[in-house]
Amino acid sequence: MNFICPSCSSTIGKHIFSSAERLHGREKNTHNIVRCSSCELVSLSPLSKKEDYKIHYPANYISHRPALNVATPLSLRKETCVHRVRSFVWSSWVMEQWGWPSRVLGHSLSVFRWFRARPIGFFGKERTLLDIGCGAGVFLRQQAQLGWSVFGLEPSYDMVESCRKKGLDVRQGFSISQGWTEKKFDVISLNQVFEHVDNPREVLMDVYESLQLGGVLVMNLPNWRSGAAQIFRSYWYNLDTPRHNLLVTPGTLRAMVVESGFQIKGMYTLSSMKGWTGSIEYWLRDFLGIHVSEGAISGSKFLNLLLKPMVKVLDLLYLGDNLHVIAKKK
Ligand SMILES: [Zn+2]
Numbered sequence: 095m096n097f098i099c100p101s102c103s104s105t106i107g108k109h110i111f112s113s114a115e116r117l118h119g120r121e122k123n124t125h126n127i128v129r130c131s132s133c134e135l136v137s138l139s140p141l142s143k144k145e146d147y148k149i150h151y152p153a154n155y156i157s158h159r160p161a162l163n164v165a166t167p168l169s170l171r172k173e174t175c176v177h178r179v180r181s182f183v184w185s186s187w188v189m190e191q192w193g194w195p196s197r198v199l200g201h202s203l204s205v206f207r208w209f210r211a212r213p214i215g216f217f218g219k220e221r222t223l224l225d226i227g228c229g230a231g232v233f234l235r236q237q238a239q240l241g242w243s244v245f246g247l248e249p250s251y252d253m254v255e256s257c258r259k260k261g262l263d264v265r266q267g268f269s270i271s272q273g274w275t276e277k278k279f280d281v282i283s284l285n286q287v288f289e290h291v292d293n294p295r296e297v298l299m300d301v302y303e304s305l306q307l308g309g310v311l312v313m314n315l316p317n318w319r320s321g322a323a324q325i326f327r328s329y330w331y332n333l334d335t336p337r338h339n340l341l342v343t344p345g346t347l348r349a350m351v352v353e354s355g356f357q358i359k360g361m362y363t364l365s366s367m368k369g370w371t372g373s374i375e376y377w378l379r380d381f382l383g384i385h386v387s388e389g390a391i392s393g394s395k396f397l398n399l400l401l402k403p404m405v406k407v408l409d410l411l412y413l414g415d416n417l418h419v420i421a422k423k424k
Contacts (some may be wrong), residue, residue, distance in 0.1 A: 112125060142398075225284075280306055326373035348419075358420075360419070367392070370415075
């Protein structure tokens with residue numbers, strides 16, 4: 095096995111396990127997951143390359159579906175009104191039951207949610223946003239409605255065309271500097287994108303160069319340190335072999351971001367139930383050989399309700415499935 099670490103170029107790594115493509119059940123080939131002995135980044139080996147794009151990303155790939163809702167600090171801003179109303183209703187009801195201390199608690203929670211939902215606003219009054227790997231442009235449209243001047247970069251020709259029909263300024267490709275030679279952005283976002291790249295250092299450098307001084311990088315991606323990842327391993331839903339090249343932990347991601355010149359302003363996990371329910375589905379189907387129809391587990395309201403408290407606790411411990419990073423160009 096010829097291993098080359100995509101982050102530090104070391105050729106010494108430890109094979110952790112092999113995994114198969116599970117999302118489409120298209121291929122049974124096994125793929126190697128290797129941990130770099132030098133920088134500890136876990137990655138696919140050999141890496142999926144841009145040339146394989148058409149094979150690994152069929153038309154029904156999830157981010158190519160128009161209704162995808164991306165949960166990031168930016169998109170959460172839109173939901174804050176709903177959260178505040180909900181919190182108010184809830185705390186008012188609690189007030190009727192147990193008195194004013196619960197009401198104070200309810201309002202404190204709603205204020206906390208409101209602040210957490212708008213960290214971008216803390217960094218200034220900047221307004222231009224570039225979303226890398228913007229897919230069908232759902233996130234861009236949400237942000238445009240909030241007043242951002244939005245731009246997108248997307249490798250899929252069909253997705254670029256679809257975005258342009260919606261009036262979005264989206265360019266095709268992988269590199270920002272090829273798309274915009276002069277422009278500097280205030281915010282650059284990568285929603286579930288960074289784990290797909292085969293050149294993380296170059297991407298971070300490209301982002302750094304394309305941001306204004308004080309500009310903000312917002313990323314969210316699967317967390318290899320998560321509870322679900324450590325339990326389900328090769329059956330982990332967010333492993334998504336062979337599309338995900340990189341399996342970062344808060345530590346390995348922090349190192350790459352900081353060494354690229356950024357200052358980390360926030361890092362937390364904010365996860366959905368899918369990391370658990372999807373993994374249970376894969377495990378039942380591919381390990382135990384039990385026939386499970388798609389969505390039988392992830393669509394179960396009972397199971398989602400049962401798992402929700404645990405997923406919330408894991409998020410508090412930074413052990414959730416979806417790692418969010420906010421970093422500033424120094
Ligand atoms: Zn390395």
